[in-house]
Amino acid sequence: MFIVCSGRLTAKVNFIRDVKPILEENCVRCHDADSVMRGVRLDRKDRAMMQIVKKKPEDSPLYNVSKSGIMPPGGTNLTHAEVETLRKWFAEEAPWPNGAELAATNRIK
Numbered sequence: 001m002f003i004v005c006s007g008r009l010t011a012k013v014n015f016i017r018d019v020k021p022i023l024e025e026n027c028v029r030c031h032d033a034d035s036v037m038r039g040v041r042l043d044r045k046d047r048a049m050m051q052i053v054k055k056k057p058e059d060s061p062l063y064n065v066s067k068s069g070i071m072p073p074g075g076t077n078l079t080h081a082e083v084e085t086l087r088k089w090f091a092e093e094a095p096w097p098n099g100a101e102l103a104a105t106n107r108i109k
């Protein structure tokens, strides 16, 4: 487990493999076309980029609410490893392949 984690921290972040599942599992159900909480959408690149300042995680709402545990609401915070993945992704200029759209994997019924 430890070896797997530390291996991931040194490798480059891959949006589809590393970031997409975190957002789809924890965020998109409240931030997509059906449920646009606070006007924030994280299912589409153009909208998600409004919450992102490339290279500056500390200036990015998406990162700050995740790190502080404000999001997702209700106490189910992202793990330290997940927050760290987001931080690295921002530092690598938050690449998001054109056309990659996210869909919630645990929508509230």
Ligand code: HEC
Residues within 6 Å of the ligand: 023, 026, 027, 028, 029, 030, 031, 037, 038, 040, 051, 061, 062, 063, 065, 066, 071, 072, 073, 078
């Ligand atoms: C259960 C629904 C829900 C989930 C899941 C959720 N959010 Fe939110 N989000 C909200 C609501 C509601 C607000 C508005 C909060 C407010 O106005 O106080 C919000 C607001 C935000 C904002 C705007 C904050 C601001 O001050 O303008 C951002 C950015 C955000 N969410 C990102 C995320 C991220 C990133 C995740 C996943 C880690 C996430 N949200 C998961 C419901 C959710």
